[in-house]
Amino acid sequence: MINPFNDEYFMKQALNEANIAFEANEIPIGVVIVAKQQIIARSHNRTEQLNDVTAHAEIQAITAASEYLGSKYLKECTMYTTLEPCHMCAGALYWTQIDKIVFAARNERRKESNLSSKIYHPRTLVVNGLLAEESSQLLKSFFAKQRG
Numbered sequence: 001m002i003n004p005f006n007d008e009y010f011m012k013q014a015l016n017e018a019n020i021a022f023e024a025n026e027i028p029i030g031v032v033i034v035a036k037q038q039i040i041a042r043s044h045n046r047t048e049q050l051n052d053v054t055a056h057a058e059i060q061a062i063t064a065a066s067e068y069l070g071s072k073y074l075k076e077c078t079m080y081t082t083l084e085p086c087h088m089c090a091g092a093l094y095w096t097q098i099d100k101i102v103f104a105a106r107n108e109r110r111k112e113s114n115l116s117s118k119i120y121h122p123r124t125l126v127v128n129g130l131l132a133e134e135s136s137q138l139l140k141s142f143f144a145k146q147r148g
Contacts, residue, residue, distance in 0.1 A: 005037045007080070007102055011131045014080040014104070017044040017057065018138055024049060028138045031061040031081045033074065033098075040077070041065035057081065058089035062096055074098040082135040083107060084128065090119040100125045104135035 010032055017030025021044035033041040043060035047053055058081055066072055078100040084107045085093060093101060101124060120126055 007127070007130055010034055010039070010078070010080045011082075011102060011104060013039060013042065014082050015131060015134055015138070017042055018082045018135065021045045021057070022138060022142055028142050029057045029081065029083045031057040031079060033061050033065040033077055033079050035065075035069070035074075035077045040068045054088065056086065056089050058085050059092060062092055066096070072096065078102060080130075082131075083139065087119065093124070094119060094121045097121050098124055100127070102127045102130055104128075104130055105132045105139065108136075 013032045014030040017032065018028040019030070021030060022028035024044075026045040026048050028045070030044045031042065032039050041061040041064035043057045043064060045057045046055040046060060049055070058079065061079065062074070065074055065077060069077075072095075074096040075098070077098050079093065079098055080102045082104045084103045084105065085101070086107070098121070101120065103126075106128060
């Protein structure tokens with residue numbers, strides 16, 4: 001029997017969140033955090049809605065997952081995000097000690113990826129490229145729409 005709750009399934013859930021952000025005129029980045037094959041947090045960018053530069057999807061999801069677990073640590077959790085986390089979000093993820101981060105698209109505007117640095121916790125597994133094309137297309141569509 002094939003487990004329907006695999007990395008691709010959860011990344012599609014993150015893409016659903018990114019689409020919600022797109023419709024809300026936010027940069028379309030979506031995140032879900034999973035523990036024991038169950039989504040415990042989901043979010044999308046809310047920087048415009050909340051008028052808060054720190055209201056990135058990852059930060060919103062970390063807060064929700066921590067509240068759900070009753071812990072500041074996200075051990076035995078996986079974050080699925082549609083774009084490689086920025087330095088702020090990667091730094092926050094370091095402190096959560098999250099087990100795994102799966103991101104879709106790399107941030108093409110950043111010259112150096114976080115993958116080449118030691119910004120993530122040493123025990124955090126980082127996987128990239130899952131549904132990268134879908135995520136990239138959504139971002140490109142958003143910025144094309146913004147340019148009008």
